[in-house]
Amino acid sequence: MASIQEIQEEIVEEFSMFDDWMQRYEYMIDLGKSLPLIDESLKTEDRIIKGCQSKVWVNAELESDKIAFTADSDAIITKGIIAILIRAWSGQKPADIIAAKTDFIDEIGLKEHLSPTRANGLVSMIKQLKMYAIAYQTQVN
Amino acid sequence: MTGYFYLLEYKVTLERLFSSTDLTMSSRLGLTFAIMLDIKKIRADFPILNRKVNGQPLIYFDNAATSQKPTQVIDKIVAYYTLYNANIHRGVHALSQEATDHFEGAREKVRAFFNIPLAKQVIFTSGNTHSINAVASGAHVFVKKEDEVIVSAVEHHSNIVPWQMLCERVGAVLKVIPVLDDGRLDMHAYHNLLNSKTAFVVVNHISNALGVTNPVKEIIDAAHQYDAMTLIDGAQSCGHMKLDMQALDADFYTMSGHKMCGPTGIGILYGKEEALNSLPPYQGGGEMIDQVSFEKTTYAGLPHKFEAGTPNIAGGIALGAAIDYLNEIGMENIAAYEHGLLVYGTAQIKNIPGAKIYGDVTDKAAVISFNVASLHPYDIGTIVDKLGVAVRTGHHCAQPVMERFKIPGTIRASFAFYNTKEEIDVMVQALQRAVTMLS
Known part of the structure; x- marks a missing residue:
């Protein structure tokens, strides 16, 4: 399995093929459609990430020593954003997720979504995914 | 274009x-x-x-969130800080006099713009939310235990939470006027909600979420039949329609400066003279006092009773310029x-x-x-x-x-x-x- 760093570089490369924001958004929307969907029964209040204008549910399961993330959102763009994160981070070890850098988001031209006040709460999503990793890290040890 | x-x-x-x-x-x-x-x-x-x-x-x-500002307003802010920045109402020096004249001149412009009887009924606040809280925090003089406060189902949070807090504080009950499918208030339900326990009725003039204009005159008149006090939240109306406080007859009316081409950080609380006199001050400090000793402090008269501390002088003066601008059109x-x-x-x-x-x-x-x-x-x-x-x-x-x-x-x-x-x-x-x- 490729490392987080390698997958993130791959995503940056894919996005670099597009010249304008519209194509990038269209691609992001497509990625959203390939998101490993969270089980309907897991769409509970406590799995909603706060700080988003749209609803985002995330679930994390430990499979041997790696974390599998699933998610969903009621907004398509938000779904695309979480899909990008999950593609890079799902199936990775907790320690690697904790250490993962997030500047690739900037490089794929989604910088504006990194603002902490941005209503889609990408920052909240990153925080939540890392929190899961920290929680599972103690179990792996 | x-x-x-x-x-x-x-x-x-x-x-x-x-x-x-x-x-x-x-x-x-x-x-x-x-x-x-x-x-x-x-x-x-x-x-x-x-x-x-x-x-x-x-x-x-996104004008319902805040309006943009014309050069006439922006220039006024610059002029204040460039030419006559001084604290108001206290200095004997010329600059302080000048700043005071401009600030009080703006109050007079607000008075005339909304057809308010007296300039002292214009209280400058930091904004519409501040104006609502100024009333709600002292409204225990109007609302007693087991009384009822009526709000509408189309209020923004600023006009719900202060009244919930009031009800919790005094043990009053919050009642809600329901909204119909088309966004209008259910006025039949409103009239049924009114009773001898109704102490305060609070409604926005125009809903920020839907833009629907509420029949505030009818709401105010009906509330007064039960001797209830009324507050109308005019955040969405003040910059978009001609308002006449005397014709409307609300006990309190709140406005936002930045939604009517003025700067942020300035708002207006209008009240009937008697209502404002009954309402206790919600903030203590300079400017709002008459005499201070450690035994007893007496409060200043209107509007200063509600304007503790140094106000937003530049904001008030620039709001005056916004009113001139709106009047011109x-x-x-x-x-x-x-x-x-x-x-x-x-x-x-x-x-x-x-x-x-x-x-x-x-x-x-x-x-x-x-x-x-x-x-x-x-x-x-x-x-x-x-x-x-x-x-x-x-x-x-x-x-x-x-x-x-x-x-x-x-x-x-x-x-x-x-x-x-x-x-x-x-x-x-x-x-x-x-x-x-x-x-």
Whole structure:
């Protein structure tokens, strides 16, 4: 399995093929459609990430020593954003997720979504995914 | 953008436009004339309208959140700090006198603009929310244990939470006027809610989430029949329609400076003299006192009782400049022009397949709150922002309203007198592009 760093570089490369924001958004929307969907029964209040204008549910399961993330959102763009994160981070070890850098988001031209006040709460999503990793890290040890 | 002149079918007394006797004669015949609002000239007064957003010319349709500021207002702020910055009401020196004269001059402009009897009934606050809290925090003199406070189901959080806090503090009960499917208040239910226990009725003049104008005169008069106090939240009305405090007869009315072309950080609380005298001050400090000793402090009279500390002097003075600006165009002209934008925008949005407008009634401000099919308002808002169009998406700080219509939020386009039909066309194109991308 490729490392987080390698997958993130791959995503940056894919996005670099597009010249304008519209194509990038269209691609992001497509990625959203390939998101490993969270089980309907897991769409509970406590799995909603706060700080988003749209609803985002995330679930994390430990499979041997790696974390599998699933998610969903009621907004398509938000779904695309979480899909990008999950593609890079799902199936990775907790320690690697904790250490993962997030500047690739900037490089794929989604910088504006990194603002902490941005209503889609990408920052909240990153925080939540890392929190899961920290929680599972103690179990792996 | 071309074609800046807009014709308005508008009945005017031509004395206002021309001094010619002949024209005055013809106006007496009651002719309906088309007047022109010089939109090109008006737009030139708003420097921000020249900027680009995401490489596109800015189209600003978030006027219900805050209005843009004309140069006349911006210059006034600069002039204050450049020429006569001093603390007011206390210095004997010339600069302090000058600053005081400008600040009190602004109070007088507010008085006249809203047809308030006395300048001392104009309390300067930091904003509309502050004005509401100033009343709610002292409203225990009007609301006793087991009394009832009535709010409406279309309030924004600023006009719900302070009253909930009051009810908790005094042991009163909060009652809610329900909203009908079309966004209007259920007035039949309102009249049934009123009873001898009703102590306070609190309603917004225009709902920020839907733009619907509430029948506040009827609400106030009915409340007064039960000797209840009334507060009308005028955040959305103050910059968009002619308001007359004496005709309306509310006990309290709150306004926001930044929603009527003034700066942020300045708001207005109007109250009937007797109501303001009964209301205890909510903040202690300088400016609001008469005599201070460690045994007993006596409070100053109106308006100073409610203006503890150094006020937003620059903000107050600049709000005065905003009022001059609005007066120059005329609130009736602004209301008529914005209504034209509302009618046009409503028709255009309805042409988008799957569009649904919430609060689609005739009596409303130039605010269109809508969704397209089952698309999330956040998705649409993100795409149209990329295309340079600033609309608001979300629950508009009025979660109970969204709950009522079982939606996560809406897209809200809110117009001002410096917007144009061409801009609405661009928004509609942007919306159509967003829908194509997202479907």
